[in-house]
Each structure stands twice: as C-alpha cells, then as structure tokens.
Amino acid sequence: MLDHPRHIRTSKLDIAYTDTGPSDGPPVLLLHGWPDSGRAWLGIAPRLNAAGWRTIVPELRGFGATRFLREDTMRDGTGVALAQDAIDLADALGIARFDVIGHDWGARVAYTLGALFPERVKRIAAIALAFQPKGAFELPDTFAQARRFWYQWFMTLDDGPAAVRRDPKGFARIQWETWSPPGWFDDAEFEATARAFDNPDWAEITLNGYRTRWCTGDPTDPDYEPLRLRLHAIETLATPTLMIQGGADGCDEPELSAGLERYFTGGYRRLVLDGVGHFPPREAPEAVADALIGHLG
Numbered sequence: 509m510l511d512h513p514r515h516i517r518t519s520k521l522d523i524a525y526t527d528t529g530p531s532d533g534p535p536v537l538l539l540h541g542w543p544d545s546g547r548a549w550l551g552i553a554p555r556l557n558a559a560g561w562r563t564i565v566p567e568l569r570g571f572g573a574t575r576f577l578r579e580d581t582m583r584d585g586t587g588v589a590l591a592q593d594a595i596d597l598a599d600a601l602g603i604a605r606f607d608v609i610g611h612d613w614g615a616r617v618a619y620t621l622g623a624l625f626p627e628r629v630k631r632i633a634a635i636a637l638a639f640q641p642k643g644a645f646e647l648p649d650t651f652a653q654a655r656r657f658w659y660q661w662f663m664t665l666d667d668g669p670a671a672v673r674r675d676p677k678g679f680a681r682i683q684w685e686t687w688s689p690p691g692w693f694d695d696a697e698f699e700a701t702a703r704a705f706d707n708p709d710w711a712e713i714t715l716n717g718y719r720t721r722w723c724t725g726d727p728t729d730p731d732y733e734p735l736r737l738r739l740h741a742i743e744t745l746a747t748p749t750l751m752i753q754g755g756a757d758g759c760d761e762p763e764l765s766a767g768l769e770r771y772f773t774g775g776y777r778r779l780v781l782d783g784v785g786h787f788p789p790r791e792a793p794e795a796v797a798d799a800l801i802g803h804l805g
Contacts, residue, residue, distance in 0.1 A: 521575065529557030537609070543684070548787070589729060591735070631748045631749070634749065634752070635796070642742060752779050753781070765778055
C-alpha cells in the first residue's frame with residue numbers, strides 16, 4: 509500500500525500519497541500524526557475500502573517522500589499550512605468535497621479544515637487530539653499535562669533544535685515508548701515508519717510546528733497569514749465530528765477532549781477506548797475502523 513506511492517504537485521509541494529479503494533467511492537483523506545507516517549492507516553484503510561470508501565493517504569510535508577519544490581520556501585509546520593496542503597491535494601485530484609480523518613497532527617488539520625473550509629468538508633473524525641477553539645495554544649492547566657509536554661518544552665531550549673536534528677529517530681522513538689501502554693509496536697514497525705523521518709525537512713517541520721506554539725518571533729510562511737487570522741476568530745465548528753480518545757493516552761490527558769459539545773453546532777460524539785494510548789489506529793484498528801464507518805456512513 510505504501511511502498512509505491514503516487515506523486516502529485518501543488519504550488520509548494522510534490523506530495524507522495526496512496527489512493528486505494530473504489531475510484532467512484534466517496535473520498536476520505538486519512539492524515540497521519542507526529543511522529544508517524546502514512547503507515548498509521550495500514551489497519552484502517554483496507555477496512556474503509558471494503559466498506560466502499562476511497563481512501564487518500566498523503567505523507568505530510570516534511571515526511572516520507574513528500575518534498576518541497578523550492579529550497580527557499582519557508583518550512584512552516586503549523587496547522588494552517590498543513591490544512592492548505594490538504595486542500596491543495598484535493599484540488600489537484602479534482603475532489604470538491606470529502607471527509608477527513610486525522611490522528612494527532614492530522615486531527616489538528618481536520619479541525620482546521622472544518623473551521624476554514626466548511627464548504628469542502630462533509631464530516632471529520634479527530635483521533636487523540638482535543639479541539640482547540642480559535643486554534644489557540646494555551647499553557648496546560650495542570651503540571652501533570654505540562655510534564656507530558658516535555659518534548660515541546662525541550663524544542664524551545666537553545667540547544668534543543670540541534671539535538672532533534674542530530675537524532676530525529678531517537679527523539680521520535682521515545683514518544684512511541686511513552687505515549688501508550690507497552691507492547692503495541694515492535695522494532696521492525698518502528699524502523700519501517702521511521703524511514704519517513706529521513707526526509708531532509710522532517711526536523712525543520714517538526715521544530716517549526718512546535719516552537720511557533722510557544723516561542724515569540726519564530727517565523728511562519730506569510731502566505732498562510734490570512735488563514736491564521738481567520739482561524740483565530742473561529743470558536744465553533746458546524747461540521748459533524750467524531751472524536752476518538754485513548755483512555756490510556758500518555759501524551760494528552762484524556763480529560764482534555766471531554767465536555768466540548770458546546771463548540772460543535774453540527775454534532776460532536778466522543779468515543780473513549782479503554783486501555784488504548786495515543787495511537788488508536790495502530791493499537792485498536794478494528795474498533796477505530798468500526799467507529800469511523802459508523803460516523804461516515
């Protein structure tokens with residue numbers, strides 16, 4: 509499924525993606541998270557295909573075989589940049605309306621698409637990441653959650669970026685080892701996924717995506733500034749939304765996604781999977797696929 513991706517060009521990227529399932533089926537974008545790759549959907553896409561959906565799985569900017577077209581393009585890793593990439597991909601494929609399923613970074617993109625491009629998105633499913641009204645990043649309310657965000661604080665240190673650039677796979681591996689209960693992956697699967705982190709822009713996209721949340725003055729691509737300004741004014745979503753939460757998530761406290769119904773005028777359902785950590789599509793693919801098919805269909 510992922511060994512021989514297709515490629516398509518947008519204004520800024522050569523995007524590597526797979527396109528499986530019935531060509532005339534309703535299209536759904538599957539957007540992976542950080543630190544992960546399109547392999548996150550190996551247990552999900554075939555189930556959706558069997559149920560009639562066409563699944564499009566891109567490698568996000570900075571991951572896998574996706575490449576920037578120009579060296580001088582700002583390596584912006586923010587949610588609005590990734591959301592515009594999704595729209596650009598859909599445009600290049602001639603897809604007017606689609607569903608979106610996103611995990612982690614992909615979940616942020618799903619929410620952002622629902623906020624900024626509601627006319628393009630039919631339904632969204634967000635996995636492992638709570639909705640943030642107005643796209644705002646706020647200091648965690650608890651020290652326990654702040655401790656979980658150590659990796660984000662690490663990247664804001666003077667010498668943090670150099671450490672991430674020096675050992676990107678080691679930095680990613682510790683998240684896999686601590687964000688979910690043990691035993692959900694083996695060395696072979698991590699190594700297969702971590703090949704996506706060999707992308708020459710992986711560290712820069714990672715650092716920009718996290719440092720711009722907390723560091724004043726870190727640069728972003730000015731092309732996305734109008735989207736950023738619009739997002740900061742949007743507090744509610746009208747797109748029907750399913751949120752899937754791992755009850756044993758070691759990155760984001762499960763309580764963060766509870767009680768958010770007031771922000772979803774088109775409906776919000778939250779499903780908690782007991783004993784599952786931060787990577788539900790990998791840890792519990794059958795339960796996740798069943799919930800997604802129910803939501804989409």
